[in-house]
Amino acid sequence: MDSKICLLLFSVLVLANGPASSHAQEKDFNVRNFGAVADGKTDDSKAFLEAWNQACQYKGGDRRLFIPSGTYLVWPVEFKGPCAGHITVTLEGLVKAPTDQSTFSQDNWIRFQYINGLTINGKGTLDGEGPSAWPSNECGCKTLPQSVRISSVNNTLIQSITSLNSKSFHFNVFSSNDVEFRDVRIIAPDESPNTDGIHIGDASRVKVTNCDIRTGDDCVSVGPGSKDIEVTGVHCGPGHGFSIGSLGKYENEADVSGLSVRDCTMESTQNGVRIKTWVSQLKSSAYGIEFVNIEMKNVTNPIIIDQVYCPGGGCSTEGGSNVQIKDVLFSNIHGTSTSQVAVDLICSPTVPCQNITLDNINLAYTGDKGPEQSNCSYVNGEARGVQNPPSCI
Structure with a gap:
């Protein structure tokens, strides 16, 4: 076969198979496709967990849990690994915590646990609905839940999201390694009790870079x-x-x-x-x-x-x-x-x-x-x- 024809066929095969094959390996798991209503009133926890579980176990390549624009009410959830590979959570909407304290059986609202390779990014907001709970802190009536707990998680980047009005700590990094907060905004009133921005314990190689933290603790x-x-x-x-x-x-x-x-x-x-x-x-x-x-x-x-x-x-x-x-x-x-x-x-x-x-x-x-x-x-x-x-x- 003529060498020019061989070269042409080879180029066509590379263009056809290379990029298309790579694109096929990228997969989004949109919480709306799993039943999330995003009306700010309906509990979307089940949809979030189902989207996470499928994304976490997806073995076809890169995976992303996608939370698009909208307002989501999410009861306490645990996003657990291990996952099949690095997983990204992209938050573009507003996720609100419940105000009913009886919905919390643990000391956290959102927990990421047993994961190696996690990115949380986007321009969205986690609203802990702190004003509904802060009076309980003042009287010592109940231990209030932290907004996000990063527990036994390694190789993590949290970037550009906003944490608003946590009931207790905004972020708690525990027993984790190689974690970075970059360009994160943390906001609560100066009179809000025990609302530490980022608490770090039993952790190593944690970076907090270019963040804006305005809080009550x-x-x-x-x-x-x-x-x-x-x-x-x-x-x-x-x-x-x-x-x-x-x-x-x-x-x-x-x-x-x-x-x-x-x-x-x-x-x-x-x-x-x-x-x-x-x-x-x-x-x-x-x-x-x-x-x-x-x-x-x-x-x-x-x-x-x-x-x-x-x-x-x-x-x-x-x-x-x-x-x-x-x-x-x-x-x-x-x-x-x-x-x-x-x-x-x-x-x-x-x-x-x-x-x-x-x-x-x-x-x-x-x-x-x-x-x-x-x-x-x-x-x-x-x-x-x-x-x-x-x-x-």
């Missing part, structure tokens, strides 16, 4: 067992700031290590960057921590280590905390403080803080009680560069 909180956490380019406020802890409350807590918070802005928050531990006999450590290039705008407690943490009052302070805090860098932190004590480092007499570094701190007090101040107890370390307020180390 910690913007990002890091609990025991967390390591290699990166927070960059985040706007926080209102809220309680960035927190490590609280630590030392429960037995057998694992250490916290390798936390980096960089290039962030705190605006009208209760705290800026904080490490908090309870006074107890329980031992653990928090180390390898850096807070770098942080702008404070009218923050009440810009820099704080609190080893006598006791939010409800009535705690014993005898014996001191047994959580060792060491190797912590506060660098290039500047802006304004609404409290006179802009740097407050209260460490434990039992295990004093070690190797704490204040580097180029410039925080101006906005009140009229006198010049800005720093306060230190049981702190070992050094101060270098600009120190305003004057360092107490």
